[in-house]
Amino acid sequence: MNSARTDVVVIGAGQAGLSAAYHLQRRGLDYVVLDAESGPGGAWRHRWKSLRMETVNGISDLPGIAKPAVNPREPSSEFLTRYFGGYEEELGLAVQRPVKVTSVSREDDDPDGRLVVSTSRGDWTARAVINATGTWTRPFWPLYPGQSTFRGRQLHVADYVSADEFTGRHVTVVGGGISAVGLLDEISRVTTTSWFTRREPVWREEEFDAKAGHDAVALVEERVRRGLPPQSGVSVTGLIWTPTLRSAAARGVLDRKPMFTSIEPHGVRLADGGFLPADVLLWATGFRPEIEHLAPLHLRGPGGGILMDGTQVAQEPRVHLVGYGPSSSTIGANLAGRAAVSAILKLPGIDPTAAPAIWG
Template sequence: MDSARTGVVVVGAGQAGLSAAYHLQRRGLAFEILDAEQGPGGAWRHRWKSLRMATVNGISDLPGIAKPAVDPREPSSGFLTRYFRDYEEELGLSVRRPVKVHAVSREDSNPAGMLRISTSAGTWTARAVINATGTWTRPFWPIYPGQSTFRGRQLHVANYVAAEEFIGRHVIVVGGGISAVGLLDEISQVTTTSWFTRREPVWRGTEFDMQAGHDAVALVEERVRKGLPPQSVVSVTGLMWTPALRAAAARGALDRQPMFTAIEPDGVRLADGNFLKADVILWATGFRAELEHLAPLHLRGPGGGITMDGTQVAGEPRVHLVGYGPSSSTIGANRAGRAAVAAILKLPGMAVPADPVTWG
């Protein structure tokens, strides 16, 4: 394919991208979905097998089609990949994959003109782009003195497979989020561990109700409205105690230490000056939004982030980010897909179909 023209290009076919596609289809708009993965499932294709439906954070239904019955023992990667695949098939969504988007740029200086999407499979032009690339492909690795000298193994949670590969080794887990504590629970059942975070984690002693969720999302949303890089929702909600985590705490796996000052060939230098021998450093330090292909649009501001107005980039109404910042949760991604399509329909030159598609 050399080039093609459409109304909207959706980049990414995870939860946020499929939600956007559902609403585009329902409103009868012309669109293409481009996905870099080999098959359906988005980032869930890569989650570790021990992350089962009983322990994964709540997953919202995709719009229009509810999840099938859940076996809590099934790995989330298998269940959700299958759900996304069936969703694409039932709605007749034609997802082009694997297609890597290299760059999104403006065709000319006309603010109501077309956007050019350059990819590994050719070029598209579109009136709008809905970016739903998520974060999984951009794991964040902090830099510490002596990091390159470590003789053991270093890995990010993006590359984690199973606790059994660490049996007989002392594992350091770095990070204060849900993945860090979940993996500490898992790994500490088969070998010794140590936990390090930059800040003392905040634990919630009460259930996370609707109001708490609303307040947390509002805090994240305020940051992106100011053009600051988004924080994760858990950074403002805190960590929730579960029976499994209480058991991990009882065996000492959640005894947090302040960050070490340096990495040495056989371990780390502690904040108090002592040395801790270690065989593995597991960085559970989060991810960053995958937005490098939007660089030609110069969307980032002096605050280091992208100033947002809802799902819309404040300075470029033809570009919407779903699954970004406050919409990074599964329920948030669904709402963002609907909001993005509603805003795109108001763009100059965007044809409004006479007979929108109705589902359910």
């Protein structure tokens, strides 16, 4: 197998990875971006076609090149794949794909030494690693009694394609976030639905203000600072009443039920002891960070998360997580990419004038 040396390996070419690559290139560092996808766009490549630009949360411009004019009716998967691809090409970013990173480990016991990034296309060694793998490939499936006995279909939003496949089947949606209510609205136009959440959703009349956004980020920052797994800030920001969702509420679609207690072959057992038949269980229950390839570094603490100092792993300053925790928003990912590169420039052995890496 081939191997190569470089200053920095960026893992992932979504918003966070491209932001990091932009700042690495500007600062003259030798780097490579390894992306497991077959083309540009990151996780947006896999979003369902009905998720259009008019309904996605605000997407920040990548650094250096603003988004082109947006057609609000265009599927987000198409628009953002085109934007990201054009961005890579115009800036000549060093993106290689498809390359699957299988592990990141230490070359030796020297804390100022190099890291080994093992991939489907050989090994790289680097002074630092910027992990920007996001969450899309790790959907979270909660476990409930009787789940394996269900005879209908179970799927996560990561597997969702179109509401049309559920016509004539009762769909139970589980989850209290934006994806849950958006898909409830969509699916309820072709069939019957029910909605379950663990907590009563908090609704807001208008877009959340700067304070609410800051509070949400602070909540996640506090968790990662304590070495706990990051969680969504939606409980702070709440769900926004859009005209579409008001229409769904008027149709009775957003009639939230307390979480069921168990799953049976043909439906779910309700909290009050009743039974609700169901043909499909759609889990809109979020995602977890894709960081299993970092396991050889033993970064997780007793709380199950990774103790962070900004974008830097507290116990391993050669590793930065961008698009993780408080930087999981698009604007947060941009800021994190710049912060990570600034910190990496202070590491021993980093030389902004180094020649480009060459395969050996």
